[in-house]
Amino acid sequence: MKEKKEFIGFKVQNQLAIGKGVFEPPLRYQDSLVNEARIVHVVQGRSTLICANNVLNLSPGDTVLLKSDNFVNNWHALEDSSLVEIMGFQLTSSILQAVYSEQVPSQFSASTNRVSYSALRLPRTPILKGFFDGLYTYFINPESFSQPIVEVKVRELIELLLQTDSDGSIANMLGDLFSGSEYKLQDVVQKHLYSNIKLNELAFLCGLSLSTFNRRFKKVYGTSPNQYLNSKRLEKAQQLIQSTDDNLTSIAYDCGFEDLSYFSRLFKKYYQFSPSELRKKR
Template sequence: MIINRDFFDLDGKVIIEKVKFLPPFKVSTRMDNEACFLHILNGESELFIPQEKISAKSSDSLFMKCGAYTNFWKGNKDASHNEAILVHIYPDILKKIYDNHLPTFLTENKGNSHVTAERLKLSPMIQNYTASLNFYFDHPSMVTDELIQLKIKELLLLLVNSHFSKNLSNMFCNLFNPITLDFKKMVATHLFEDISVQDFANIAGLSLSTFKRKFQQVYKVSPKKYINQKRLEKAHTLLIETDLRITEIAYDCGFNDISYFSKSFHSYYKKSPSIYRKLEKESNRIT
């Protein structure tokens, strides 16, 4: 639940914003013609993109090019609010700022970017930059269109001239060019995460109906049936080959409800997880 949101806009678009919200909180968004810098002032999140899951915490920063994102903000142990600063970057705003003469780091092709987002290394420069934004949120009357444009330029130069990430230079020259979705790789990457079919669709940047139709075409089975089967097969392997507790196995395989996991396992293997493990161990001792 969003508690408070302050922002500065330019040409009718929100450019810099500061958001305070109560976790747990899930945000799914598709940025078709936008890039974004996100700095976490307080909180912890897991950002899901097609290629991976990126964990971030207080003082961490993320840079995201155009693409589909699902961000799971975790609850805090002290029940405190989460807070983040975001800077949104649009192609038409960049053209305005640079008077249609974009700098080479935004146009020079340095190879394709294989990821849509990167977590940036902790740096005093980023901390100073976000501190300056905090100052302006405390003194909004000082903010002008010219200042907003300068803060965008400052951010881009700060990132491009620092070694926060090896992928940033490739991302900059392809900010608004989407990466082709590798559907099967995306499914395999997140198969054992505690996420729903709807979340898979959000990560892929597809509607639920389109995702289900695509999944059926690729795997010849419904996503719910396939995902459940693969998670149960992994659980079966862990039951036999490890001494992990059943609750740990359930969580490792993407089940957050132990009762549902046990019921699903019994339905698939005709025995409860504990009985199945016990019988397998007895069988191995005999042989």
């Protein structure tokens, strides 16, 4: 079957600034933002956005601000086989300079206070919803979307975000928007100990090649990543099987295993009895 994929975008000074994408899930990919940031609004679809220090589950109507960093995005297949549809803004220093011909807002000035998050879910407000509903009209009538209007829409969205910034988290993010982040390997590993994530993705979130990640991991933990992660996940699964009535599929998923049969085989090899046999022993 041919993959369904559509994209329409509009530029500022020859740089993509606003776009709308439509594609068929499931789709899982790594995304590296260097000296750029994005604002993504989910029109339709569900995603698990994996950051080095956080995991966000996104659903229709959600809007997220992403600073310069590495991300793993997992768009899930939908029960009704519908397509994913998103609208997004790309922000770079040069786009901001073009959009704000006089002076870029002070909130974008480099801050000495580094934020501890690389993705921020924005508040759901009627005004923000109205903004994206109105923006959608331009994608239906792309001939009306001139560069001056694109610039106005970028400024309008930023102004709306600042107006909804009740706790200062958005302003803090804007001040650290284009600064790359560095993470301790241990922090990323412990954050995603029970996440459904591959080793190459863990390495990517740490900003390391897979070979460097494996070498540093063994130096820190004294064993290979697979051995360590599997043992921790199986130990948690054993505890959940004995202490809860959750079904085995849910337990496997909560412990970082997507394939129940693989989980069962690994569990039996580790404990010498299957998950279902352990459940019967309670």
